[in-house]
Amino acid sequence: MLRYLGRRVLYMAATLLAISLVVFVVISLPPGDFVTALQAKYSTQGQGLSADDLENLRVRYGLDGNILAQYGHWFSQIVLHGDLGTSFEFEKPVADIVGPRLGATIGVSLATLIVTWAIAFPIGVYSAVKQRSIGDYTATTVGFLGLATPNFLIALVFIYFSVSWFGSVPSGLCSPEWCDSAWNLGKLLDLLGHLWIPMIVIGTAGVAGVVRIIRNNLLDELHRPYVTAARARGVPEKQLLRRYPLRVALNPFVSTIGWVLPLLLVGDIVVGQILSLPTLGPILLGALRSQDMYLAGSIIMILSMLTVIGTLISDLLLGWLDPRIRLMGMNGARQ
Numbered sequence: 001m002l003r004y005l006g007r008r009v010l011y012m013a014a015t016l017l018a019i020s021l022v023v024f025v026v027i028s029l030p031p032g033d034f035v036t037a038l039q040a041k042y043s044t045q046g047q048g049l050s051a052d053d054l055e056n057l058r059v060r061y062g063l064d065g066n067i068l069a070q071y072g073h074w075f076s077q078i079v080l081h082g083d084l085g086t087s088f089e090f091e092k093p094v095a096d097i098v099g100p101r102l103g104a105t106i107g108v109s110l111a112t113l114i115v116t117w118a119i120a121f122p123i124g125v126y127s128a129v130k131q132r133s134i135g136d137y138t139a140t141t142v143g144f145l146g147l148a149t150p151n152f153l154i155a156l157v158f159i160y161f162s163v164s165w166f167g168s169v170p171s172g173l174c175s176p177e178w179c180d181s182a183w184n185l186g187k188l189l190d191l192l193g194h195l196w197i198p199m200i201v202i203g204t205a206g207v208a209g210v211v212r213i214i215r216n217n218l219l220d221e222l223h224r225p226y227v228t229a230a231r232a233r234g235v236p237e238k239q240l241l242r243r244y245p246l247r248v249a250l251n252p253f254v255s256t257i258g259w260v261l262p263l264l265l266v267g268d269i270v271v272g273q274i275l276s277l278p279t280l281g282p283i284l285l286g287a288l289r290s291q292d293m294y295l296a297g298s299i300i301m302i303l304s305m306l307t308v309i310g311t312l313i314s315d316l317l318l319g320w321l322d323p324r325i326r327l328m329g330m331n332g333a334r335q
Contacts, residue, residue, distance in 0.1 A: 008315075012308045019304045020078075020297075024071045027293045027300075033063050034088040034291045074294060078301070085294035089287070094298045098280065104173060105279040112199045113260060116206040123207075124214025125246065131219060139211060146208030152270045155201045159274070170197050171276035201271050213252050221245035247321065254321060257314040262303040 035057045058064045077083040084094035127139040162170045172179075178190045221227065222245050230240050269281035276282075280299060287296035 008312055012312065015308055016301070016305060020075055020301055021071065023297050023300050023304070024074065024293065025067065027288070027291070027296055028067050028070075030291060032291065033058070034293070035063060037290045038088075070293070074297065078298075084298040087287070087292055087295040089290050089292045089295070094295050097283065097295065098299065098302075101278055101280050101283060104277070105281075108173070108195065108198055108202075108277065108279060111195060112203045112206070115199055116203040116210060119203075120207045120210035121214060124211040125218060125241075127211065127215045128218035128222065128249075129241065139215075143208040143211045146204045147212070149204065151201055151205055152274055154204055155271050155274045158197055158201060170194070173198075173278060198271060198275055198277060201275070210253070210256075213256075214249060217249040217252055218245060221249050250321060251318055254317045255314045257310045257317070259307065260310060262306045262310070 035054055038057070039054060055064075063070065074085055077085055084098075086093055087097055090097055123139050127136045130136050159169055162168060173191055173194045174187065175190050175194075178187045181187055224245070227240065227245055230244060231237075269285050271277070272279045272281035273285060284296060284299045286292075287299065
């Protein structure tokens with residue numbers, strides 16, 4: 001097991017190195033750079049920048065070298081000093097920009113994830129056990145609608161009804177009078193009053209997707225010969241379902257941890273923009289628009305690192321959950 005973990009850590013390091021290079025190159029592909037975007041912004045405001053001003057800005061932001069030199073400077077900062085760099089647009093360290101929004105992002109995403117799993121798991125199991133029942137058809141229909149409807153469209157529908165019925169636009173995670181106050185029962189209740197909207201909007205597609213995963217995999221397991229044999233031996237249906245097919249059907253469910261961890265950090269970018277959520281999604285979108293490569297690259301690298309770590313956790317949990325996978329992993333490690 002230790003050899004397996006050591007080998008996976010080496011693979012993770014090589015993967016992150018390759019991802020960092022690809023991310024930096026892709027961010028730099030659009031024509032121009034941050035100074036070009038800044039010049040266009042000043043031009044719309046009726047202010048111009050001379051050629052000397054532009055050159056001085058490029059030297060100031062370290063954009064006067066080629067792309068490999070910029071990448072080497074950025075990557076060496078991360079590896080040697082643990083410094084994510086400085087945002088061009090905000091002129092602040094990236095860590096100071098990411099930090100304040102991290103708690104809100106994780107809170108919204110974690111609450112959405114827990115509610116999604118709590119709702120989707122029993123519905124998926126019921127839909128598989130009661131195949132072709134009215135409940136199964138209802139869950140399937142609602143699941144298809146949830147998968148087909150974009151989250152941003154649901155957010156816009158919520159805004160429309162909120163304006164029509166209450167005369168206000170739902171935005172943020174707190175009311176103006178509570179945002180700067182200390183935590184107390186009133187602020188907590190105000191947070192819960194705002195939190196349910198992004199939870200429903202972001203979680204709709206997640207519930208539909210998890211229901212489909214659980215249902216399809218459990219149906220596949222319920223028709224396996226070992227389930228028929230267990231029924232023939234007189235194993236009670238609930239015990240049979242819990243001990244064998246349900247456990248195996250959880251494999252794809254556990255494998256989603258690889259993309260769940262990045263979701264906890266960045267949330268839904270478009271929904272966060274529409275509902276004005278204080279999460280990292282809108283910050284990442286703005287950094288990509290302004291070609292703030294250090295801010296955008298650092299956030300994407302954090303997401304990539306969480307994806308790689310989540311994949312490792314998924315593999316370890318799958319090995320613990322399914323003896324067949326554990327046996328294959330041990331044989332692979334011995335070879």
